[in-house]
Amino acid sequence: MNWEPQGMYSKFLLKQPTILFGENALMGLKTYACTRVSVIYGSSLDDEYKRKVSNALSSFEISFVKKTWHGEPTLKSLHSTIKEIEEFQPDLIIAIGGGSVIDGAKMVRTYYEFPFFDVRETSFSMLNWKTTFVAIPTTIGSGAEISSASVMYSESQKTKEFVISHQFIPEIIVLEVSLIENAPKRVLLTSMVDALSHAIEGYMSTIDNLLVDSYAEKAIQIIAEYHHVITSGTEKEFINKLQLASLFAGLVQNHCIVGATHALAHQMSSYGLSHAGAIALFLPAVIRKNIDSPNPKARFDQLAKHSGFTKGADLLNFVESFIAGIDLTKEKDTLKKNRQRIISDNAFFEQALSDKGGQGNPVPMNKEFLLEIFKEASS
Ligand SMILES: [Fe+2]
Numbered sequence: 437m438n439w440e441p442q443g444m445y446s447k448f449l450l451k452q453p454t455i456l457f458g459e460n461a462l463m464g465l466k467t468y469a470c471t472r473v474s475v476i477y478g479s480s481l482d483d484e485y486k487r488k489v490s491n492a493l494s495s496f497e498i499s500f501v502k503k504t505w506h507g508e509p510t511l512k513s514l515h516s517t518i519k520e521i522e523e524f525q526p527d528l529i530i531a532i533g534g535g536s537v538i539d540g541a542k543m544v545r546t547y548y549e550f551p552f553f554d555v556r557e558t559s560f561s562m563l564n565w566k567t568t569f570v571a572i573p574t575t576i577g578s579g580a581e582i583s584s585a586s587v588m589y590s591e592s593q594k595t596k597e598f599v600i601s602h603q604f605i606p607e608i609i610v611l612e613v614s615l616i617e618n619a620p621k622r623v624l625l626t627s628m629v630d631a632l633s634h635a636i637e638g639y640m641s642t643i644d645n646l647l648v649d650s651y652a653e654k655a656i657q658i659i660a661e662y663h664h665v666i667t668s669g670t671e672k673e674f675i676n677k678l679q680l681a682s683l684f685a686g687l688v689q690n691h692c693i694v695g696a697t698h699a700l701a702h703q704m705s706s707y708g709l710s711h712a713g714a715i716a717l718f719l720p721a722v723i724r725k726n727i728d729s730p731n732p733k734a735r736f737d738q739l740a741k742h743s744g745f746t747k748g749a750d751l752l753n754f755v756e757s758f759i760a761g762i763d764l765t766k767e768k769d770t771l772k773k774n775r776q777r778i779i780s781d782n783a784f785f786e787q788a789l790s791d792k793g794g795q796g797n798p799v800p801m802n803k804e805f806l807l808e809i810f811k812e813a814s815s
Contacts, residue, residue: 449647450584450602450691455683457611457676462492465610468568470495470528474521476541478503478533480574485615489530499524503533508589508596509540511555518547530570531606532615535580535587538571542586542604545569555588555599563603571606574615576679577627577712579634579686581609585793596705598792605690611679617672624666624678625762626712628659631682632755633715635659637695638688640726640735641796648691649742655684656743660754667761696801696809697722699794703784707774713767716759721813722797723752725805732798771814778810785810 456464473495475486479502490498501520505513521529521544529548531541546553549566571581584604590597616624639652658681665674700722701714709717727733727748740751778784785803788794799805
């Protein structure tokens with residue numbers, strides 16, 4: 437596998453950030469010395485939250501910079517934000533937003549500190565930062581805040597591109613319930629499926645790490661115990677636990693690399709499906725296919741037991757009934773409508789096989805393998 441030098445995986449953990457969570461988690465930033473702070477944010481940050489951020493910082497000057505890119509950032513669309521940051525010269529950068537804001541801010545920081553950085557150059561894993569980078573996610577599930585990857589859009593290739601350095605992992609992550617508690621239930625539920633997929637696929641992947649295993653087990657245990665707070669709409673304070681579970685699952689994904697669910701789901705973005713929605717379509721079929729083989733089955737059984745289930749079948753049952761409780765009409769219709777076209781589209785499966793984000797599947801993947809999963813998921 438051509439991913440990173442194998443030596444990286446002799447580490448128990450890659451870069452590990454400080455995680456601030458619980459009520460008023462943001463106030464934990466007060467303890468970090470800083471003089472000039474730039475806050476890069478998406479479209480939805482209100483004045484009240486800006487005041488809250490200002491109160492939580494001990495800096496002399498703060499600039500709020502609205503992101504200049506839409507969707508996945510491109511080098512061109514990052515440009516004016518980079519320029520603003522260069523003029524302000526911050527020593528601490530905060531990104532508040534979803535995956536696209538956090539990923540873009542990772543690159544803004546990189547170009548601010550290393551103007552000659554080249555996204556095609558992959559041997560830059562030892563960047564030494566002068567700034568401190570803080571991520572405050574306003575979404576849940578994707579794991580962007582703990583990811584070594586920045587998903588960019590390449591205008592020349594017309595594809596998504598993963599720029600990867602373990603140094604992209606922020607120094608500090610703040611998990612604030614208030615930023616996500618009012619998100620639509622359906623979004624929160626599908627996000628939890630994405631988090632489950634990171635924990636399950638990462639745990640079963642070809643990269644084994646005992647310490648990271650415990651993060652996967654804990655993530656699943658928390659989601660199984662607290663997911664009801666999304667549908668009930670009560671006990672919103674427990675959403676913080678789901679944020680933590682999602683972060684743990686993201687850490688598992690980042691260390692161990694996910695598998696066939698992600699390889700297939702990534703291809704569905706060109707059919708207009710959200711990442712989490714597409715994951716929900718494929719996850720059960722991928723688990724079923726993988727546990728046909730003895731070793732992955734043993735791993736799945738172990739994961740189930742360590743996360744509070746009696747056996748693998750119970751965990752699979754939980755995943756399936758969780759997904760059945762989400763309205764996936766749009767996703768299922770899209771899959772059905774395009775079923776025949778995709779089945780005969782060789783490029784769809786070729787791209788899935790070479791997808792950088794899906795290379796950790798415990799059973800070696802080939803077209804036949806993915807085709808069977810696709811047929812089952814779309815039947
Ligand atoms: Fe994912």
